[in-house]
Amino acid sequence: MVRVVLTDIEGTTSSIRFVKEVLFPYAAAALPQFLADHWQDAAVQQQVQALRAELGEPLADAAAVNALLQPWIEQDRKHTVLKALQGMIWDHGYRSGAYQAHMYEEVPAALRRWHDAGLPLYVYSSGSIAAQKLFFGFSTAGDLTGLFSGYFDTTSGGKREADSYRRITAAIGCEPDQILFLSDIVEELDAAAAAGLQTTLLDRDGLAPTCSHPVVTDFDRIALP
Numbered sequence: 001m002v003r004v005v006l007t008d009i010e011g012t013t014s015s016i017r018f019v020k021e022v023l024f025p026y027a028a029a030a031l032p033q034f035l036a037d038h039w040q041d042a043a044v045q046q047q048v049q050a051l052r053a054e055l056g057e058p059l060a061d062a063a064a065v066n067a068l069l070q071p072w073i074e075q076d077r078k079h080t081v082l083k084a085l086q087g088m089i090w091d092h093g094y095r096s097g098a099y100q101a102h103m104y105e106e107v108p109a110a111l112r113r114w115h116d117a118g119l120p121l122y123v124y125s126s127g128s129i130a131a132q133k134l135f136f137g138f139s140t141a142g143d144l145t146g147l148f149s150g151y152f153d154t155t156s157g158g159k160r161e162a163d164s165y166r167r168i169t170a171a172i173g174c175e176p177d178q179i180l181f182l183s184d185i186v187e188e189l190d191a192a193a194a195a196g197l198q199t200t201l202l203d204r205d206g207l208a209p210t211c212s213h214p215v216v217t218d219f220d221r222i223a224l225p
């Protein structure tokens with residue numbers, strides 16, 4: 001019996017295209033100036049320190065960090081530090097009205113329906129928790145953050161690792177098989193299933209590979225209220 005819904009964002013609630021063609025280019029263009037302007041900020045220095053500790057590189061100035069991260073944006077690296085910095089940069093874009101986060105048409109009503117039926121809703125995305133809150137706060141369907149009970153990002157672990165789903169299950173405080181995880185990536189669903197979660201693949205383009213998970217094209221085809 002499903003008691004909790006845990007959803008991915010990119011390719012699941014929202015189009016991959018919005019993330020890759022709007023958010024990532026905005027972050028890439030703004031990153032050099034953002035790092036220069038906010039180099040002394042504690043939140044930025046915390047991320048730079050994490051990079052130095054991981055890579056053993058001096059990363060002495062904003063230009064060095066920018067040179068490191070630009071290829072990571074290009075490669076869509078799901079690195080926690082990159083995701084944290086992207087979230088800080090997107091804040092300005094959302095608040096200035098440069099863009100709104102895309103939602104597939106049926107998603108807001110389905111989320112509201114599930115929420116109103118008493119199902120707690122959670123997000124698990126590679127985007128930072130701050131970026132997730134912005135995403136649902138400034139969406140094409142308005143502010144949807146009131147529908148969610150919590151958010152998880154890669155500080156809980158990578159989305160293709162079963163242990164991440166075990167940590168999330170413990171944080172939510174229910175049995176694993178009471179959680180339905182929604183994603184467009186088979187490897188993420190495989191990891192969730194290995195941790196005992198129920199799973200459903202969102203196949204937005206009808207191109208999904210054969211897999212062991214239930215497959216639907218949109219949220220209205222998920223067997224929930």
Ligand SMILES: CSCCC(=O)C(=O)COP(=O)(O)O
Pocket residue numbers: 008009010011019023078083086124125126127128131132135159
């Ligand atoms: C919610 S922030 C924008 C999306 C993002 O940066 C990202 O990496 C999306 O990854 P997901 O795990 O939602 O596929």
Ligand SMILES: [Mg+2]
Pocket residue numbers: 008009010011012183184185
């Ligand atoms: Mg996804």
